[in-house]
Amino acid sequence: MAIELGLMSGTSLDGIDAVAVDFDGPAPRVLGHLHQPFAPALRAELLALNSPGADELHRAALAANALARAYAGAVATLLDTQAIAPSSVRALGAHGQTVRHRPREFDGTGYTLQLLNGALLAELSGIDVVCDFRSRDVAAGGEGAPLVPAFHAEVFASPGEHVAVLNLGGIANLTLLPADGAVSGFDCGPGNALLDLWIQCHLGRPYDDGGAWASGGRVDTALLAALLTDPFFMRLPPKSTGRDLFNEPWLAAMPLVGVAPQDVMATLAELTARGAADAVARHAPATARLVVCGGGAFNGHLMSRLVALLPGARVMSSAELGVPPDQVEAIAFAWLARAHLERRASNRVAVTGARGERVLGAFYPA
Template identity: 55%
Template sequence: MSLFIGLMSGTSLDGVDGVLVDFWAGAARTLASAHVPYPDTLRDELLALQAASENELEREALAANRVAAVYAQCIEQVLAKTDIKPADVRAVGAHGQTIRHRPELGFTWQSLNGALLAELCGIDVIADFRARDVAAGGQGAPLVPAAHQALFGQPGKTRVLANIGGIANISVLQPDGHVTGFDTGPGNVLMDEWIGRHLGKPYDDDGAWAAGGTVVPALLASMLSEPYFAAPPPKSTGRDLFHADWLQRHVQAHLNATPQDVMATLTRLTAITLASSIRQHAPATEIVYLCGGGAHNATLKRMLADELGSHVQVATTDALGVAPSLVEALCWAWLAFRFDAREPGNLPSVTGAQGLRVLGALYPR
């Protein structure tokens, strides 16, 4: 066996997803998985660290320790579902929690104490995957298209994988093996912010609140005027752009809209920006596979299907044999597998880096 654990905590800040994967003989077989939510206090601190604040250097270091502890819990829970011991696992691929993403300034920062995680779990830890791509002139994101191609690509067919986490991104897997991909814009991040503010809920379960609202065309047009949407790839984004203040700037000109109508409009925003990106960069695709939390939002899926038209089927990665919530963690296990073999993990066609690079930094057990 060739065992690796992948750990992913995304922009939604809901916690850590972990998978144990066997890459023996080139295949990827998921053996176990777990999800560990962030404590509310840690989630609040990580959210606060998204912007400049007092004593942030010390606070980030302490938060990185706490993230490592949650990651270690996830590893423990994954292994507890098997008879596999830490010594049997080749390495852990750990994403860390993005708190700043500014590739245009030459940096991206994922909060995680990799050395502490190696101490806690007794397994080699590979982290800081994005930094090398940024150092090579790339965006550092999205990194998942390379893994998507390796795990889900099918010769002779165009496949599109759309990951709808806090930020949405697409991977376009072409019939000839060429891959493109980029962040399309907000996924759940603005919807989560809005429902948290008005209903005190972490997310819109199944899109039920949005389903009862009406899209506000003028508000939608205002948000769609954001230059990021028209910018060509390679491009990536995060809470550095799509945050509560960005949302408020657009909403304040439309105070007649009810909170529920704003929610419907935000859901349509995610659907439109995804669909327009797919139409432009993958016009031949016949099926789009969704993963991430947004794959469970029925209203968003319906709106996306409406935007794409009846000739494009909208499915989830369940159809490919992987639960939507586990795809990104699986990709990070693959990136650890690639690092272990000292093989590249990025795609310059996606990130804009100057070339292929081995991604990650090793913290030996």
């Protein structure tokens, strides 16, 4: 049995998901999963580094070290819990923490920046590390995101059926898997990032559990219309985004005056649902099944809005297919590490717009 580990900490900054995966069978088999919340100080610093600030290079380097230590701690706990020896793990695929994502901008190439000291993680874990997956695609002229569609195709595609996969993390990304076997995908708007920001500001909670606060509010149609005027929603793929766009200043520039905070919350939830549903209707109108993963799959209000907005598709959690929503992306990065070891390309030109398929990731031997 060959084991790969996957580590994911996404735009929502809720913590680290770690998985141990056996890919040798007909489908990935998760041997163990661990969620480890960020220490408050590390979370605050990673969030702050999404915006320009003083002494950024020094702070970013120390945050990358701290994240490597947090990753290594999650790995040690996971392996200990599952009685897996580090020597039996082929590689560890680690996403790192995105703090800037500006592909194709400025000089035509742009950049994407995921904080993580991969060398320190290899040193601390005693396991070969593959990280920095996005930069190679950006170097080849691509968006560097999303990277999960190739993995989604292996796990969720259904021959003869039009399937779409919606990952609702901090940012929402959509994978399109039509019946003919093609693979495409793109970021389609905010996922949980604005929702988490708003409820933290007004109720002091890290997230809206089940969408309870949003479901008790009223969608403000004028505010929703203003939110949807952002050019990102009408841009054609390939496209990707992050906190560089959908952030506190972006929201503060919207017509919020006179709208009750709970109604703003309901409107932001509708924005997430509409961004995804409109993208499906525009780019994959024949979709028969929408598989939802990521933390947003646990938000009953968001799920109900997707059902209402996409009456022609069966909206379902990835859990119904045997893959817990909060494990999908971590499994994907274990899969990406395996692809790197096997020198297999794991980006898709139709997704990122790169000049060709590339082997992704940087390798740090144990």
